Ligand SMILES: Nc1ncnc2c1ncn2[C@@H]1O[C@H](COP(=O)(O)OP(=O)(O)OP(=O)(O)O)[C@@H](O)[C@H]1O
């Protein structure tokens with residue numbers, strides 16, 4: 130009995146002891162884990178503190194050692210207080226990164242000097258150099274470089290484009306795709322070529338570069354099987370206008386595009402197009418993130434209309450302006466040589482922005498009347514363009530007119546028809562102006578000999594000139610640098626004459642942009658043509674909304 134009692138006591142004691150042990154172990158584990166977490170947190174906070182301290186010290190040191198310029202007056206009414214960086218999305222924050230050091234690869238023919246295929250050339254590659262200029266995280270270009278006394282004291286800034294020290298993607302694993310969408314533009318082939326070359330030659334990617342044919346529909350249309358872009362294939366394409374891949378409007382199907390990206394294991398997608406194309410590119414980027422695809426989507430802004438906001442100029446624009454000079458010269462010759470009262474009209478592209486018309490007018494300096502969508506067309510009366518033309522013809526015997534295709538909505542009305550992308554179709558302003566001029570002269574007892582030239586697609590199908598070719602090369606290389614570093618949902622461009630990466634949502638929010646009718650460009654145009662200015666006066670006390678915009682257009 131006593132033994133039984135003893136053993137019961139022992140069991141109870143043992144149970145109690147075990148329970149106490151479990152509780153103690155749990156408590157100790159909890160304590161240790163909490164302590165461990167706390168110490169980890171402290172270490173993290175300490176590291177962060179040290180980093181911030183170091184940055185502050187470095188900034189203070191930089192401030193101390195910063196020399197004031199040897200000349201210049203210190204002014205006290207212009208400030209830059211805060212800089213707000215437009216950061217592009219970074220795949221390294223959401224996906225495991227390959228974190229490969231960035232070596233510049235250089236094609237160097239050592240083994241096969243006569244190698245003709247891409248494979249032979251690849252086999253003879255040697256790494257002979259590294260970048261000597263790598264861009265750091267917060268290196269930026271100020272957006273708002275025009276500062277006015279006692280006005281804005283903050284500025285946005287753009288991420289500086291260029292090669293980064295570490296790559297998010299392991300080049301050996303990269304497959305890329307390139308697509309061109311929307312209207313044609315000089316330089317498209319240059320960009321396709323340079324992206325392909327940068328991927329293969331600067332980064333020595335191990336995968337393929339697919340050329341998507343015929344715009345967005347090329348991702349899914351069985352008639353438009355993608356083409357594999359090789360160095361051999363792209364070698365001479367920049368000498369021709371247009372796009373070797375083909376382009377189109379409409380045909381955007383997000384799910385099918387994402388399926389293509391998945392099936393072909395694409396990790397970098399390069400989308401070349403205007404504001405519509407960029408809206409599509411951003412949806413592809415969002416779709417990739419939603420589906421968990423580690424894919425960099427990079428835009429390269431393309432439009433001869435020059436209507437993508439923030440960038441100094443879109444590629445191909447200068448070539449188009451140059452091509453338009455031929456038509457303007459012809460119009461002048463026709464006007465001068467055809468009596469009586471010769472008038473030459475040239476219609477140029479520009480759906481909602483008159484940049485091509487305005488810049489072509491300024492470049493030629495032979496134009497007497499320039500009509501753009503941003504400035505109301507007034508036919509008759511004190512500020513009318515028809516009496517102005519008659520005056521010019523009386524003074525010099527002839528007149529030259531440049532008209533943008535989107536001008537004159539106020540006299541012609543807005544069309545309700547749209548194209549496959551939803552862009553409105555435009556009424557025939559060129560023909561309307563020809564008829565109006567003839568009727569006006571007739572009404573005043575005169576005959577006008579009007580010659581109408583519509584160079585139309587010839588202006589945008591020329592190969593890129595030297596300046597545009599150089600620009601295309603810079604855009605393409607920087608798009609590849611950005612994608613390799615792991616940025617996505619971004620576009621590249623020249624802003625304030627420096628190459629930058631721009632977040633697509635910011636880019637499309639205010640695109641298509643139009644010319645500032647109260648800006649310097651229009652002032653220069655009317656200074657040359659001497660036409661009456663029909664831009665309405667600003668109401669008393671109102672500020673022109675375009676007055677503070679970063680780009681000086
Ligand atoms: N909001 C959008 N979402 C998805 N795709 C779009 C969107 N807007 C346009 N797209 C697609 O982008 C492509 C090009 O658009 P669009 O024809 O308007 O030319 P763009 O890129 O603006 O260039 P351009 O200056 O030549 O007009 C088309 O395939 C169109 O379907």
Ligand SMILES: O=P(O)(O)OC[C@H]1O[C@](O)(CO)[C@@H](O)[C@@H]1O
Nearest residue numbers: 312313432433434478479480548
């Ligand atoms: O006839 P398409 O090819 O649709 O293109 C015409 C439009 O494309 C643009 O050139 C822009 O790319 C506009 O200036 C013009 O209105």
